[in-house]
Amino acid sequence: MQRRKEQIGVGCADITEQEIRYVNEVLKTKRLSYGPFTQKFESGFAKLHGCKRALMVNSGTSALRIAVAALKEIHGWKDGDEIICPAVTFVASSNVIIMNGLEPVFADVSPQTYNLDPAEIEKHITKRTRAIMVVHLFGQPAEMDPIMKIARKYKLKVIEDSCETMFVKYKGKPVGSFGDISCFSTYVAHFIVTGVGGLAHDKDLTPKKFQKVVESRFKFLRLGYSFRATEMESALGLAQLERKDDIVRRRKYNAKYFLKKLKKFEKYLQLPTWPKYSDHAFMMFPIVVKEGVPFKRNELIMHLELANIETRDMVPLINQPVYIKRYGNLEKNFPVSKWINHNGFYIGTHQMIEEKDLEYVVKAFEEFFAKKNIC
Ligand SMILES: Cc1ncc(COP(=O)(O)O)c(C=O)c1O
16 A cells, blocks of 8 residues: 555645635734624524524633633632543643642543443542533533433533534534533634634523623733634634534544444444434544454554554543643543553544545555454
8 A cells, every 4th residue: 555645634724715705804804803703603603502602712721711710700619629520531621620720530431432421420429529521522422411410410510521522412402502611622623623712602691690701891800811812713713614514514424434444343443333312523533442452552553654644542631641640540440541541542534534535544444454464
């Protein structure tokens, strides 16, 4: 198999004439800060996720940071209060809890969906638990019914970290419409890509509540943040929002192609699954190498990378040096997370991956298994 020159990456910048038109409009009108593009992008995005209003900021991390800060202030949480957080997620979900003076308390994830396992939550609830940080990883909604039931039972707030998941529903309700506040990212490799960017929204948002915390114009009631995005990011976002159905359709097509063609390796690889009542928008295509197979995950990763197919680990958190330093060896308490950390990786499914690229990726897998003589 000949190595291709152009990488098949995990993300893309899909810039069409519409993005160029909208950004040019911003430049011509000379209105760079909060204006009509941001207003349209925020309200269009919020509506699609069952919310009244969204707030565009400069990253998903910023959105999460102010979401936790707002809940802490509104509900009078004290430093050291706890938030349940999945043991597999991008570091930002947990970092923002610590940055707000609170404590992340980890819970293991499901071995099928890799999202927070509802059965693992209750044993971690203490008198100081205030909220659950639910993360919808890789484009797949978490199990919201049982999670919301636990939240109601213990009167906990719910923050949805939906940075990796947009435009999909769980039992007919869109991600982002379950929790008290939900956050999204429009950083490169996400569904909508604006370079940098994020959105936070609250389903009962009123000017008095959330906006008061983050937008008190020239009335500095508290120490605040500067997390603004510009009209240019919103112009990019709006153009992509207008063709989001096409973006999601193409990602699902690519993922279904991989599912079909890689099925023959299921003895060795765990491919994505999702329940009938839910959906998967495939921000990525996660794969976990099964136990006891005659090769190491990193051999397969190296084979793909050498073929110029980009891979990423499946957002390991608790084995990050900064977390080991803070909490010691957490992996021993979270067997599923440990398995994912050491055996999981993902490849891209984005809309710019074409038929010939899909064939190339599958060939690379076939070549690996042929070389190993196990197919
Ligand atoms: C689950 C999750 N949360 C939060 C973030 C942070 O978003 P950003 O990179 O826009 O700060 C990411 C980013 O990829 C993410 O995957």
